[in-house]
Amino acid sequence: MDSHLPSEPRAFLLSPALSANARFTINKKEEQKEKKTSSLFLLFRSRAGPRSEMELTAQQLRGFDGSDASKPIYVAIRGAIYDVSSGKGFYGPGGPYAVFAGREASRALAKMSKSEDDVCGDLDGLSDKELGVLADWENKFQAKYPVVGRLAS
Numbered sequence: 001m002d003s004h005l006p007s008e009p010r011a012f013l014l015s016p017a018l019s020a021n022a023r024f025t026i027n028k029k030e031e032q033k034e035k036k037t038s039s040l041f042l043l044f045r046s047r048a049g050p051r052s053e054m055e056l057t058a059q060q061l062r063g064f065d066g067s068d069a070s071k072p073i074y075v076a077i078r079g080a081i082y083d084v085s086s087g088k089g090f091y092g093p094g095g096p097y098a099v100f101a102g103r104e105a106s107r108a109l110a111k112m113s114k115s116e117d118d119v120c121g122d123l124d125g126l127s128d129k130e131l132g133v134l135a136d137w138e139n140k141f142q143a144k145y146p147v148v149g150r151l152a153s
């Protein structure tokens with residue numbers, strides 16, 4: 001009888017901590033579920049949405065480099081064209097990443113390079129690490145910017 005006495009208050013004291021922990025786990029799970037849903041949505045929108053019908057050649061893409069303020073700014077990664085107009089401060093004229101505007105930027109992003117020569121879609125010879133960096137950029141763009149079309153191959 002005596003032996004189980006202390007265990008009850010201890011259990012009582014522990015339970016709020018446990019439930020806070022459980023709540024944290026549930027919140028985390030929901031957050032992950034939300035992320036999953038939104039990336040599925042983006043995947044759907046990029047692969048099947050009506051706007052993904054748009055296909056631009058590399059030359060046409062150049063027309064969306066921010067030099068005409070009345071047009072959106074586009075950046076392509078692995079052939080998907082993102083409308084990065086909301087990141088005008090980054091990609092607009094005079095911005096630190098203006099070199100990517102209106103261009104396929106995959107190689108440059110993979111190599112963390114702003115060199116004109118790297119601003120292209122050629123992935124030849126990139127290391128696994130660089131391809132990982134590119135995947136991180138792709139995730140960031142998918143989460144932040146709408147996909148509006150594909151670059152014609």
Ligand code: HEM
Pocket residue numbers: 084087090097108109110111112113114144
């Ligand atoms: C000294 C070096 C650098 C510093 C201190 C720096 C810093 C930053 C900061 C503070 C941001 C904003 C991050 C955010 O909004 O979450 C940013 C964004 C960005 N950085 Fe850099 N950066 C550097 C070099 C580079 C290089 C070499 C590249 C070449 C790929 C690069 C590509 C980008 C891109 C593409 C974005 C914009 C992402 C977006 O659209 O939100 N950065 N950088």
